[in-house]
Amino acid sequence: MLELELEHDQGVCDSNISFDFGGNLGSSKTVLVPVKSGRVAKRLVFLPRKVVATRFSPMQSVGQFTVSHFDLIRLAPWFAYDRLAQRLVNMSRHYRGRHKTEVVNLIRSSARDETQQWRLLLAHYDDTFVRLRSGRDYLDWIENVERLQRNVLQCESIPAGPLISLLLPTFNSDVSYLRDCIESVIRQSYRRWELCIADDCSSDPEVFSCLRSYVEKDNRIRLVERIENGHISAASNSALELASGEYVALLDHDDLLAPFALHCVVSEILVNPGAQLLYSDEDKVSESGERFEPHFKPAWNPDLLLSQNYICHLAVFSTSLVRRVGGFRLGFEGSQDHDLLLRCFPYLDSRNVVHIPRILYHWRSCNGSTAQSVEAKSYTGAAGLAGLRDLVKSSIPGAKAEMGRLPNTYRIRYPIPVPEPLVSLLIPTRDGYEILKPCLDAILERTSYPNFEVLILDNQSTCLKTLEYLERMSADPRVSVHRWNHSFNYSAINNFGATKARGELLALVNNDIEPINTEWLSEMVSHACRPEIGCVGAKLYYPNDTIQHGGVILGIGGVAGHAHKYFGRNDFGYFSRLNLVQNLSAVTGACLVIRKAVFDQVGGLESENLAIAFNDVDLCMRVREVGFRNLWTPFAELYHHESVSRGADDTLTKRLRAQKEAEYMRKQWGPKLDSDPAYNPNLTLIHEDFSLA
DSSP, X not given: OEEEEEXXXXXXXXXXXXXXXXXXXXXXXXXXXXXXXXXXXXXXXXXXXXXXXXXXXXXSSSOOEEEEEEEEOOOOHHHHHHHHHHHHHHHOTTTTTSOHHHHHHHHHHTOSSHHHHHHHHHHHHHHTTOOOOSTHHHHHHIIIIIHHHHHHHHTOOOOOOOOEEEEEEESSOOHHHHHHHHHHHHTOSSOOEEEEEEEOOOSOHHHHHHHHHHHHHOTTEEEEEOSSOOHHHHHHHHHHHHOOSSEEEEOOTTOEEOTTHHHHXXXXXXXXXXXXXXXXXXXXXXXXXXXXXXXXXOSXXXXXXXXXXXXXXXXXXXXXXXXXXXXXXXXXXXXXHHHHHHHHGGGOOTTTEEEEEEEEEEEEXXXXXXTTOGGGGTHHHHHHHHHHHHHXXXXXXTOEEEEOSSTTOEEEEOOOOSSOOOEEEEEEESSOHXXXXXXXXXXXXXXOOSOEEEEEEEOSOOOHHHHHHHHHHTTSTTEEEEEOOSSXXXXXXXXXXXXXXXXXXXXXXXXXXXXXXXXXXXXXXXXXXXXXXXXXXXXXXXXXXXXXXXXXEETGGGTEEETTTTOBTTOOOGXXXXXXXXXXXXXXXXXXXXXXXXXXXXXXXXXXXXXXXSHHHHHHHHHHHTTOEEEEEEEEEEEEOTTTTTOOSOSHHHHHHHHHHHHHHXXXXXXXXXXXXXXXXXXXXXXXXXXXX
16 A cells, blocks of 8 residues: 655645566556645555665646655555455446445456456556546547547437527638638538528628638528628627527637537437527637637536526527527627526526537637637626626616626625524534634634524533533523434434524534635525525635535545545636536535525435435435525635544444445435536546546
């Protein structure tokens, strides 16, 4: 067992350790170990013979580091087998969810002898440590994954579907890019399309020559030449007037469609005939033609769309819906697509919006384009905010829209009912004066929300210092202590606390939580009071200011993992998601706010099968099942000294309990754990960093 701990200035880094066995061949073995700063990483390594030299490369990129711990521990074969199998059960795409014995038997049955059995087991184990980085690794993904997707599509035929009208506004376009764009439409494997081009009074005769030549070449290409320059919204409306298809797709004059883009769109329409909006994943393409920065998006995520135009390209709308909302609005140039989406927003939901998890659109990144830098078109943010404010004014009384923390992002401040509803903060604890006191003191001192009560749920504390502190704090009218004289069961304790709570809202709060910003509870309550919202989660940090919780992603590690874990406090996150209010399938119970009526409706936390772990994930999924959206906000920030009070799962009893709870979650939720709508199937279920699968 290789054990390694580094302190470094990156969220996660890859360390390489090479073992040289000497001999005439100079044979060696190199292992890669992903290392999260400040955490001990463990890696099983098989060394077939004596090692004569070792080379250690702590980081693969420029940065600062300190080696805190490095050790090699010889393992008994039976223990190595057990650890290998457990890793495969938790992390392998082939064996996840199976029992360890079953995994070993499956590998044994496919091996010729014991030597090959070890090799197969180790090969599958090594696969779970493979990390993919953007850049070079995306090119590998294109070659190995996307190529297979294309091969499948080539063998797939679909019946004649609806006519798709592609809207293409042009103005003094770079003719070489324009030709590439139009050619990408002509090369579509699905043939029932029309290209509706509106030229916005270009002054370059070469543009006219290019467009007219294509009109003559293909009768599916239609052109209107505007006599007055009206900018992109007016030109897009002119293109819309040409459209006779049941659906319209938006295309920029220098971008590219993937060859099977319309094929994939129509395939989904045939399955979902009521679809009003379809959108795909996208990437960027450089001036030299190299693809980079893929954006693998979540399924329909309304709160994320109110925070950022995450849908962007490729977007395909029902033509009748676009015309119903009035097409493109003048005065919203630069954010006209987002404005259109926001005006369609009241007519969209998860039943009529379809996300296609494939890269179907290549966004050109060149000098002056938004794809290269949002500062290139700084007016786009203001236009987007104007559109959002219109929606808020008409649909969300009392709410206010403002710019977000990052360019082209937004925040809606939702109103809190008057008078403010009482919030009951449930804090289970046993002894732990050293962590409980900072937690409770910080809550009482750093919470601007005026109407809350704190219920300390004391689970058989015996520490005199803790008991004296609880008695002293009981004098505060906001604080009450309730005794739970049973063995520790996080779910049961909180369910007990809920029966004692007087508030309309419940806040599950660990006893190792410390608020950072005073409006943390106000922010969470403002969302929890929205009738469509179920569980609300917060942004939690470790004491070293790295991310502990940026929401929960289902399927990671077999059941669930925390998004963006160990990223830096100021990191943007995957396409800015660490700074955006968004819908997630689950959030952590370390700091969770929910209406008591919703909590009671789903029966509270599962206490029989999930006494310690995953009860918060299970709660969120049950809340989602009855029709509510769960939500995570980055504007409620707190420190979390994770597992300080209960301790880590470092004994055999605790590990068996954790395994049993994981097995219950797999049995209860099955495939839903592996298809999180707030995530993307092209992203990893091994790591928590949104790297490629």
